[in-house]
Amino acid sequence: MIAVVVGEFANFIACIYAPAVLVTPLGALSIIVSAVLAHFLLSEKLRRMGILGCVLCIVGSTVIVLHASAEHSLSSVEEI
Template structure:
């Protein structure tokens, strides 16, 4: 392997760990849009290092990503401090949230079992949709798990509650699913 590849892989892993930690200390409504700015950094680095051409539509996408991130961060609501995983669990079991989670899971299953076999290899939007829907669940579960771990480190052990372990399981399932379909998007686009 090339040293540049290893440097990229190591910095990406460190960045993802930092992103995970950020969810424990900052509101998800701030961390997520700022994390989306990595797309712009990737586009700029691809143009500089790989000599790829950034097309006008790509430039428009970058501008919209920056504008959207700024609007979200500027108008983000205040988040109240959370004192236990039980409080997070209470919020996660509200009807509106459960309706969202159920809808996202149903859409993922439809995409995975109906659209992916039929046209996933021809249309990257199928795999991208799966990644995006699972990503929304990943963000929320990472926020819950990160907050639980932060509280544990602060001396309020949250590992004794089964809810913490449920959030950990959800994080693992969501991340593995996302990585699987992100790889399929990459292979779909490269062929």
């Protein structure tokens, strides 16, 4: 439970420094970490569909991050 709270706090902090279009897909990678940890620590079987799901998460997150639009900072009240 502590790890979940710390992870969400870190996700919140990441949203301050990077656009949400980059932070959200990378947050989805926690699914992969959970699957791998469950495989090694809890001796759960990671079958073909689980591995395929992990690969699709990695590919999807990579594609979204690579094609994210650049965000510029607002420098004046007129721009707001």
